[in-house]
Amino acid sequence: MRSVRDGIERMVELQTLRGPEVIRGSLTVTPVARSVTVRVGGNRGVGGGGAVIVRSWPSAVLVSVDGRTSRVRVVNATRWAQIAIMFAALLWIYEVWSRTRERKERS
Amino acid sequence: MSEGVNDLLESVRKDSEARSQTLQRLLSAADCSAVFGQPVSSGDYTVIPAAEVAAGGGFGSGMGFGSPRMRRSGSSPAPSGSTEAGGSTEAAVEGAGGGGGGGGGAMGRPVAVIVVGPEGVEVKPVLDVTKLSITALGAFAAAAALSIKMWAKR
Numbered sequence A: 001m002r003s004v005r006d007g008i009e010r011m012v013e014l015q016t017l018r019g020p021e022v023i024r025g026s027l028t029v030t031p032v033a034r035s036v037t038v039r040v041g042g043n044r045g046v047g048g049g050g051a052v053i054v055r056s057w058p059s060a061v062l063v064s065v066d067g068r069t070s071r072v073r074v075v076n077a078t079r080w081a082q083i084a085i086m087f088a089a090l091l092w093i094y095e096v097w098s099r100t101r102e103r104k105e106r107s
Numbered sequence B: 001m002s003e004g005v006n007d008l009l010e011s012v013r014k015d016s017e018a019r020s021q022t023l024q025r026l027l028s029a030a031d032c033s034a035v036f037g038q039p040v041s042s043g044d045y046t047v048i049p050a051a052e053v054a055a056g057g058g059f060g061s062g063m064g065f066g067s068p069r070m071r072r073s074g075s076s077p078a079p080s081g082s083t084e085a086g087g088s089t090e091a092a093v094e095g096a097g098g099g100g101g102g103g104g105g106a107m108g109r110p111v112a113v114i115v116v117g118p119e120g121v122e123v124k125p126v127l128d129v130t131k132l133s134i135t136a137l138g139a140f141a142a143a144a145a146l147s148i149k150m151w152a153k154r
Helices: A002-011 A077-106 B002-030 B129-153
Strands: A012-018 A022-024 A027-041 A048-065 A068-073 B040-042 B045-065 B069-074 B087-092 B096-117 B120-125
Touching (some): A027 B002, A027 B045, A027 B120, A048 B096, A068 B120, A077 B096, A077 B129
Antiparallel strands (some): A048 A068, A048 B045, B045 B096, B069 B087, B096 B120
């Protein structure tokens, strides 16, 4: 079990990255991003194969004013809108399915 | 023959190096500079563009040698695989070959714009209308097709 977890940990790497700070007066802004890297195979030497997938996205902005730090989330509006559209399509399918079943039971 | 094998091993080594360089380039997508652009200042405002970045790639390589055949040397014929007086056999490799290939891609899409101004910090989301339109078209076309199928079954 532990070796499986170790294997997954070696394969999937999650990182939190910090961008360059922007300082304006007493305000310090630090952008923060998250990154996931998936590595499969890739042994060096003769033969074999491998693949790498990397995805990085902005997650938050750290705002420091006079020593107090607050976190402002970066929302991926397009992603949430896509999820909403797909959910609406699923609701539509469910509605049609339940109506069809209702009519079938009645007849 | 061994010269050919050495050439092949050298080409595989070069292929391996090129592969690791390509992977390093792909892994640069996991860098903060790939997600956040250079801050742009104008007057009291500073704008930092933020994007999501994805990259992926795969590769494969292999090499092989021809099936060994017995080469006879000496005067008298000898059965395969045996060494006798007057004639000997030795395994000889009948050529070798190798090859490799790979592919990959990357995408980036703006997610938000961070505006630092006199009023404070504001994160303005960026809506990708094209992506949303494609998603809506695909989802509702699939839903409509399924609905028609269910309705027709009735």
